[in-house]
Amino acid sequence: QQPVQSPQAVILREGEDAVINCSSSKALYSVHWYRQKHGEAPVFLMILLKGGEQKGHEKISASFNEKKQQSSLYLTASQLSYSGTYFCGTEGFSGTSYGKLTFGQGTILTVHP
C-alpha cells in the first residue's frame, strides 16, 4: 500500500524550517527520501533503516519511528535550492514488499527569497 505524505504542499521563505511526514500502514524495513525538481529525475537524499542506521545528506536530517511506521524529513534553514517535490519510498519486511520501494504521492516544497 502507498505511504501517505503530509502536508501535500509547503511554502517557505529562505531560512525557515519545514517538516515532511510519511506514514505507512505496514511494518517497514526502510524508508528512503528523494527530491525531484520539475522535469528532472529524482535525486537521493536519505535512507533510514530499522534499527536506527541512517545514510544520506549532511544538511538534511530525518527520523524513523518504527513502532508507528512513520518517518519525518527535517529541512532546516531552507535555501532556494530546496524547492522541489519530496517523495518518501517505503520498503516492507516480507513478501511482495521486500526489496522494492513503494512511493508516496509527494510533497511540493516552494522556497521564496
Place this chain on the structure above:
Amino acid sequence: NAGVTQTPKFRILKIGQSMTLQCAQDMNHNYMYWYRQDPGMGLKLIYYSVGAGITDKGEVPNGYNVSRSTTEDFPLRLELAAPSQTSVYFCASSIQGVGGNEQFFGPGTRLTVL
C-alpha cells in the same frame, strides 16, 4: 561514469504501436528498476531485476515486458500502446536491493500515446 542513461528522451506513439525504451548503467549495479510517473503523482514500479536473467513484476506490469540479458542493460518493451501508458518512464539502478542502498535514476523518457 555516465551513470544511468535512457533513450529516447521523448517519443510520441499512435495507439496500437509498439516500442522499446532503452536503459543502461555503467556502475556494475545488480538491481535495476523501471518506474512510471503520471503527472503530479509519485513513482510506480513496473518491473525490476536482481541480476542478469532474473526479472519480476512490480505494481503495474500490465502492458509491459522486460528482459535482462546483461548486467548493464534493462530494456522495457511496450506492446500495443494505449493512451493510459502516457507517462514519464524512469529507469533506476542500485548496487544491491533497496534496504541500505540508494537508487540512481536516469533522466527519464517522456512518452505520449495518441
